[in-house]
Amino acid sequence: MTDFILRALLAGLCIAAIAGPLGSFVVWRRMSYFGDTLAHSSLLGIALGILLDIHLQLAVILGSVLFAVLLILLQRNKSLSTDTLLGILAHSTLAFGMLILALSDAVQINLVGYLFGDLLTVSTSDLWWIAMTTALLGIVLQKYWGQLLAVTVHEELAQVEGVPVSRLHALMVIMVALLIAVSMKIIGVLLITSLLIIPPAAARRYAKTPEQMAAGAGVTGCLAVCGGLLMSLYLDTPAGPSIVVTASVFFLISYLAPSLSGRKA
């Protein structure tokens, strides 16, 4: 029994450590609906993976990245507001995914597991995918941190100073898509955005710089994963909701507790 718990724990920690900094950008750039849309669309990736009989994790990653690119392109040609565009795509891709799954009688898949996460299903190969992807994301994030931050604070100022703004925006969307693609098994499609949003929100009040907020979010996320997995193990609750509930408790504590340094953020 310790094996699968250890795998789930390691996978969860990898994800939370990257979701903190990456999620801070999602919060700063107000991309949470973006994250939701990408998450919903990843179910379509699973459905297509099953239909075409290719490796599921690979199918989800490819599907999410393709979908992210599509979103970026659609957003550039501004015929619809981003909000409407995301609303249409989020739900139509989710619906398409469900339809394909319903019509393909080939395999019985654990749909609830994909929607809400299931730590029992994290295999050693899943763990490898998660570790490799999050390591890659960590390296990219580290490399482009300053530029991403400059673009987030003021896009035009950054552009005049020579930062390649649209390329960095695309990079950001693709990174979020990748993280969502590998997090699906453990957190689930419907809850993954919350792991991007809640830990940064909890860390906000105690941070003086973007870096402190990102690091605080990473730590908060890791604690939420530990707490959530313990809850899941002892109360037999689904993994994703347990992690998210733990994270939101941390957020509530941070929100209600008096500011550490006595300074209002």
Next chain:
Amino acid sequence: MSHQCLVKASNISVQFADRQVLQNVNLSVHQGQIVTLIGPNGAGKTTLIRVILGLLPVQSGSVEKPAGLRIGYMPQKLHIEPTMPITVRRFLELAQRKDAEPIGRLLEEVQVSHLMDHQLGSISGGEMQRVLLARALSQSPQLLVLDEPAQGVDVAGQADLYQLINDIRTSHHCGVLMISHDLHLVMAKTDEVVCLNHHICCHGRPEQVSVDPSYLALFGKKEAKNLAVYTHHHNHHHDLTGEVVEHSHD
């Protein structure tokens, strides 16, 4: 002026949907020169500087800049996302060039050294404009492009800010292109005024522009009169209580 031409925009026309925003606009800024762009709201002033900065594509006409021209840009206003904690120091670090002056030195130059470790979201409008000016200076600019630099600054602070911009022009040997509504304050320091209302209505030295019929038609006699008063009686300075202070500006 024999100084180097920093930017030369020729025959710029911009159309958004079926609205002609700019029509055959010509503008150039030389080293050491302050060019002030005035005009009513919606006249296309910001559009013009966005084209010059390269933030908008040149639809027709041309913008010539020397290769590698260093531009310091001060946007109209900075919206600080309330979810992002960021100090003034960190904000300025984001723009750091390798050859830039240290941040302490930049803040000293715009006279807000004490704000270094303050949160960007907690400083006043006037302080913010100075921090933005410091960020523009961090580029070691040859050309400063300022979009309404005195926006949100109280009246006493506005004159000081324009004085600071004038000093920077001298100490950095840079050209300045700015948009301003504070005609009476900027005119005295401005070398060239460009009055824009989709096309260039008139341009020239402030004292010429202030009597130009198209300028008077656009801004009315009253504003023009203020301007004349300020350009010609600019030999004293008011302190914060309104007392006249003997002070040489140039």
